[in-house]
Amino acid sequence: MTSLDRLVGSVWQSPVFGDSYRCTTGYRxxxxxxxxxxxxxxxxxxPIVRDGLPDFEPAQIERLLRQTGPKTTAFCSAVAVEIEDVERLAAVSVVFGLLFLCDSLMDGGDLAMVAAVHRLLEAHTPDLCIPAANNAKPLASGVLRSELDAARAPCPDPAIVEARFGALAALAGLLPRLSYPEDxxxxxxSPVAGFLSHGSAMRQLSQRYLESEEDAFWDAHADDLVAHAIGSIQTAGTVAVVYSLYRGARPELPTLEQVLANPAVAHLCERAVDAAARIFDDVGDQDVDRNAGSRGRFDLNIFNHPNRKLxxxxxxxxxxxxxxVVARTLSDxxxxxxxxxxxxxxxxxDVVRDGVARLPAECWRDAGVFLMLCKRIIESGYVNTLGDTALAE
Known part of the structure; x- marks a missing residue:
């Protein structure tokens, strides 16, 4: 059995809901x-990765393809199981592959990619703000600018920044071709700007933790860490990208703006689902995050830093x-x-199940396809409890 087969089987057999898939019979x-x-x-x-990473050796490019390909294609194919259009499924997989690659490079200290993302956000989402603690809403592009300003490394080579930006331009160019203009x-x-800017804020907070007295850090930044750690999941945007495949086949489906204008749907995604998905991700990554040297960086992870305030x-x-409940969770x-x-x-x-169960009936009537995909993406998020290393094998 290949890694692709194992991933799909894990998603379809996830125990969170048990009824997210009804058409998995013809597996062959x-x-x-x-x-x-x-x-x-x-x-x-x-070719996008090769052109975007001219400073990488061919063997490094192929390794990145092996690390990224199975996870992203299994995710898209298994969630959008009714979609038969291979080209469009592959294009959605490229969107997620580029986001994964971009985030991985920035987490590894690639300032050229940070600069390219800053340029992308200034060009395409100049007014977008992201939620932080205490009702603060910093500009998404400003968060990346802060990361660049705080960097202690030399300014990245402009030619490399341009190459990285070319890969991001390919990402930005794919989205209009996958969706209707209004979407x-x-x-x-979301997910592009939201995911990348919250990730930048997380890197900055992780660095600040290393430079601070621990109690003072949590007093000042526990709420910020929660806002950005959970906000970086971007469930609504992730579902939206896959939903574009279904709306392409059924244009009568509501637009993304109409779906996400429903407060109950938005609240479910941004609170219960994003928070649970962050837990699923962090529990799987805790061993890797403990050993910062294995990835060349330090990441705050609630399982490794269970401060009471956090x-x-x-x-x-x-x-x-x-x-x-809080005391028992802290004890665990x-x-x-x-x-x-x-x-x-x-x-x-249980939080996610309860949130889904509490949705008003009209949500299922008006946004049933979106919510079906949301349940499937929760199932795929649950598989992250295995950890990224296991998923990439």
Whole structure:
């Protein structure tokens, strides 16, 4: 069984809802389609990455393709299981592949990519603000500018920045071709700008933690870390990109703006689902994040830094203020054990299930396809409890 097969099986068998997939019977035909999507993805992705990373050796490029291809194509094919258009599935996979690559490079200290992202946001989302603590709403592009200003490394080579920007321009150019004009700007704002700017804020907070006295850091920044860690998940935008495939086949479906204008749908995505997905991701990454040297960087991870103020802020974010529940969750974090981790994950699975169950009936009537995809993306997020290393094998 290949890594693609294992990933799809894990998503379809995820226990969060149990009813997210009703059409997974013809696996052999699906597997053939998925391999076609992967081949098409590689054909589209390789030249973008090669041109965007002229400072990388060919062997490094191929390694990046191997790391990125199976995860992104399995994700898109398994979530958009009804879509048969291989070219469009591959194009959506390229969108997510470029976001993953861009984030990975910036996390690794690639200032040329940081500069290219700053340029992209200034060009395409100059007025976009992202939520932070205490009702602050910094400009997304300004967050990237702060990261560049704080960097202690020399300014990146302008030619390399230009090459990186070329890859991002390919990303920005794909979105209008995948969607209707009224949806394209929404997709640029979320997930693209939202994901990349919240990720930048997270890197800056992780660096500030290393340079600060611990108690003072949490007093000042626990709420900010929660806002940016959860905000970086961008479930609504991720669903929106996949939803564009369905709206392309069924133009009568509501626009993204109409779907996300529903407060209940937006609240579900931005609170319960984003928070749970961050927990799923962090529990899978905690061992890698403990060993900063393995990736050349330090990342704050709630499982490795279960400060009381951080955990309380996290629970408040999803509306849990019961002192007993908060205390038990904090105790489970401090156990630093598989049993404790499983209870934390289970608690957030319950948060998501409850959030979905509480949606008014009219949400399902008006945004049923979007919500179906949202449930599937929650299932795929749950698979992240395995960790990125396992998923890339």
């Amino acid at each position: 035909a699906f597997a053939e389609k998925m391999r076609d999507v992967h081949s098409c993805f590689i054909e589209k992705f390789r 394209a700007q929404v997709l640029l704002e 955990v309380e802020s996290y629970m408040r974010f999803v509306g849990i203020e019961d002192d007993d 974090f401090h156990l630093d054990s598989r049993a404790g981790d499983d209870r934390i994950v289970g608690r957030f699975v």
